[in-house]
Amino acid sequence: MAVTEVVAGLYPAGIEQEKIAEMIKEKFPEQVIDVTNFRDQVAVIIKKNQSFSILKYLHDEPTLSFDHLRDLTAVDWSNKKEVRFEVVYNLLSTKYRHILRIKVQVPENDVKIASVVPIWAGANWHERECFDMFGIQFTGHPDLRRILMPEDWEGYPLRKDYPLKGYEGDKDWPGFIQVIKRSQELKEFEWHD
């Protein structure tokens, strides 16, 4: 039986986000496309080829130590940007209390990116959801299946070309058609006056 300790007070803040961006630029000069800053949140946009090694560097480098993957998601820029997809990693260091956002560009014709499950085990379900919703393939993922949608669902719901109400007409999900059919079959057993 363990005794529970109580911790009070604030922790020292870590490195400035801009500086971390600089560090990435120095270490991987070819890879960084852009650095943006909005509302004190710095995002580093990188190319996808070495995304894994950059993220691994951020995780392993002792002065950075981004041990917490807060969020992993994607954005479908459709026709608004040259590169259609952006995979977004929101990172935080529980040790130094600094944050950073990494955005990796993934073009439509090659919707593949290296999985970060070897770095953060928690990325497992995030990446599955990302695959489920955007159809982004994470190479090296141990178990890339649909997670929120049914296994036999067609299309990727969060893509911008997917209509809000789903596809109209006879393209309904087979599971739904089955349920409707079954309910009609069982109608004779219903108790009605």
Place this chain on the structure above:
Amino acid sequence: MNMANVISPTTVDALIKFGIDVAIILLKIVIVLAVGLLHVAYATYFERKVIGHMQVRLGPMRVGPHGLLQPFADGIKLFFKEDIIPAQADKVVFYIAPIIFMAAAMVNLSVIPFDANFVIADINVGLLFIFAMAGVGVYGIFISGWASNSKYAFMGGLRSSAQVISYEIAMGLSLVGVMMMAGSLNLSDIIRAQGESIFGMYAIPQFIGFIVFVIAAVAETNRTPFDLPEAESELVAGYFTEYSSFRFALFFLGEYIAMILMASLCTICFLGGWTLPWYVLKIFPFLSYVPGVVWFVLKVYAFFFFYYWIRATVPRYRYDQFMAIGWKILIPVAIGNILLTGLVKIILKEVL
């Protein structure tokens, strides 16, 4: 036609006597069954009430004044529910399982002495009979789990059979001390022996056996904290997951009769049955006018209350921990108790 020409008068007398005996036994059976089933009905009611009040709520309040008719409402509801049998179930076994369980529990009532002269079958191996029948009851549970063809029911059945078998050993061993002190397996004799002993009840000299017995009794009746066969949060409802309607009610009845039985057994073997300890009677002599059955029933109720109390208080054990308690603690302790009882008995014999 003259009877006397065919059968001798002595035979006729014997036949009439036999007939009267049978009638008395039948009457006793009717009384025990009626009173017993009524007790089961109200045991559920009191359980809900007692636990309800322990948990800052009221329990049943709607049917009748203070919900007094609730047990009947429940019974009627269960009776008229649709009897659903799973398509893949082994039907014959599925049908007979609850009957075995219920019958095995009910038969035991026949050897329980409720009062000095009120026992249906005053047999010499009463205690062994109860153990034997409890063993038969396990078949009901086990085959119900098997016949349902459901994984939860199957696991519940397996757990239950393992549980009942292991705890039966501990319970049997815990009662050996009582047998040694009373020198009999006849339940009425055990009570009489207790009444004549210095302590008045065996719970005092046999307190180790008493504690082991109480724990084993709770486990034997699948009650919290040992309700693993029907652990709601794990196995949904355990071995009777697939049962509905009156088949479910049979399990329910069987379980409560088993509870009554365990409470009675505890009363008989440790609390002095219908007798009161002599020192109590010495202080309050007027108590000897109260019929013995009252004390018997009161002691049973006290034990019932103890059941409810435990249920409202403690969480549930895990399966392996539970088996560990049975085999690693209770059985060695019970064996130790036997040795101790025998040793004390020899020493007392030498000294006196």
Place this chain on the structure above:
Amino acid sequence: MIKMQEPEKIFETRELNVNMGPQHPATHGVLRVVLDLDGETIVRLTPYVGYLHRGIEKLGESLSYFQALPLTDRMDYVSAMSNNIGYCVAVEKLYGIEPPPRAKFIRTIVGELSRISNHLLWLATHALDIGAMTVFLYCFREREWILELFEMICGARLTVTYPRVGGVRNDISKEFIDHLVKFLAEFPSRILEYETLIDQNRIWLQRTVGIGVISAEEAINWGMTGPTLRGSGIPYDIRKFMPYDAYDQVEFEIPIGTAGDTYDRYRCRMLEMRQSVKIIIQCLEKLPAGPVMADAPKFVLPPKDKMLIITHPVNEIAYFIDEKACKGCGMCLRACPAKAITGEKKKPHKIDQALCLQCATCFVTCKFKALKIVPGGKGQTEEKLVELAAQPVSDELKQAQEALVAHFDFIKKGPKVPEGEVYVATEVPKGELGFYFVSDGTHKPYRMRVRSPSFIHAGCLERLCKGHLVADVIANIGTIDIVLGECDR
């Protein structure tokens, strides 16, 4: 000759495959867990989620920032307040506005109340799963109390939508504070009551100590947050890391565990409830006076008394179409809800004053400034209206007209948000609830992403349960504290 079969072929052993859920008493909603069992030991465990998926992220993209707010309390309906606050804090960051201090304190109070109610429900169900039935009902007694407090401030018990972007919906009353003080005085003794039942209970200890152990490094690697992470010993609490609302103005401590097992996580939550009480008391002491909605007219709806035409009571206004300016486009004709406007195409339209509701829809719709607001024109004859409309427009009225148009736009489309992206997380009772907004400069979010703690925690279930027994699965589902509404979104 009879050939004997190999014994291995006769006795084939298989793992028992049990499908737990989505309908099961202990899976806290519609979680489905497929277990492969060797006897009672778990060999493989696969959680399946998604049975409650409602596409909140997709819906959010088609709604304005205001409209998506009620969706958030349908995610984690157990602590709806906290979810609302999380959403509001994130949108405020995107807008670049700050709620007034009073609103910050009120939000902190209701957020902590929601934390207590969530932990109570968690404790209740966790204890019930392990078999302690009485704790369940004790906890519900106090949870009921908190829900009544919620009802007192906003009229709703479960899906509250009380916090708003830029503040809270309404101020709290004196009566509410009185009841809250009563609750705070009583509640710590109630926590002791639960602890009497289970804290040192031998069976409870046996069922929780050493179950679902996860080390600090592994826990953070799995993305765990909230009490589930702090049980392993990492003091990661967003209330301290990146304080929002009034958390930087109150003193509180973060309980952390050492062993990282189910018992430590339980202890953390119990201590957290006490800290929540402490926070609320401080908030009540420091509660400043003032408004409860931010003064940022571009983003936040101003209070009703600051709106248009208070100088011109609505029932004295008439709307009038200037025949010269009207091009007969039919826009107002189609927009009018009362069908008071008549006229043919390319010809000036007319308003039937008897049917007009003074709703100003036509005024806002008109692109040619043909519509005029005529103060004091109600009930006047046609000639009088023409006369009144011809009078020069006063500055006051001009301002009011502009405000009206802006207000109408604001209500219909929502505020226009600068281009950019933010990820803002708040500490909800279950862990880190993050909202990631990408704005493309329009009225709706281009991408709304919800990072829900339950989703991540459900993913850890397999790691926590491996090698344990069936009964421990239940304990572990309880200890990670998931709500499937939030998990599936």
